[in-house]
Amino acid sequence: MAPALINANPVVYEKKERPTRSRPGDGGFDEYAAELIDQLEIFDHIRDIKDPEHPYSLEELKVITEDAIEVDDKRSYVRVTFTPTVEHCSMATVIGLCLRVKLMRSLPSRFKVDIKVAPGTHATEDAVNKQLNDKERVAAALENPNLVDMVDECLTPSYE
Template sequence: MPKELINANPVLHGKKERRARSESTNIDEYAEEPIDQQEIFDVRDIKDPEHPYSLEELNVVSEGSIEVNGEMNYVRITFTPTVEHCSMATIIGLCLRVKLMRSLPSRYKIDIRLAPGSHATEDAVNKQLNDKERVAAALENPNLAEMVAECLAPTFA
């Protein structure tokens, strides 16, 4: 975690009520059932790398920012950092990608993007987040892998 906060006073938003699920939470077990926006919205529990809040609480990810096309096996998440110059945007996007890679069947194409106009280096971050080699290299970096693991740790219920 950074020593100096980029956004020292983020605006907090409420959490959406969770929909009841079957006993299992592994999306892969529902390979025959269509995956919907609500199931993907569980990425909301990812902890922000800079604050002790979830991406949902900071309104970085919302249910409306998720697109799912089951016929095309495609998921897109468009996220909005809390500030335009957020240096954690790439880490947040990496966390979103890893969470989906771990929970979706491998047939799904995952597209992670910054909301248009939400970040000073939007094009560069989008390119990094959707380049398989760059993602693999990032996850081989012990410091980045540890940061992703901390953000994905099940601390929010």
């Protein structure tokens, strides 16, 4: 029997229609591009990450929004703040790990990335933030094959 969902009936929003900008290469960011990396470009890379519990993207569940992304290309800094669908979401760390892994795989290595739960939106916000932004904890999580499989599943594009 499958475990019960934490949020069995999430509110689903319509995805924004807009063409994504592309760069040459492997689908990631081109380190030598003349264009600066901006908020919209980061959003375009993470908007289709699938929720670990539902067949919807993080954009469709409003877990991530363009407004919750800060980028300072000159200082090589990105912060993504996400909002779990419920304050006791057991998948918050997995969602944050998915965001981190996607950006680690996509951004030039010069970038420092912070992943945060939106203030006041999760019961264990401080613990989740600490776990998501501790290099050793992230590295340890990525040594767990089951967790890596779950992250990879969330990052696999769906072709609807």
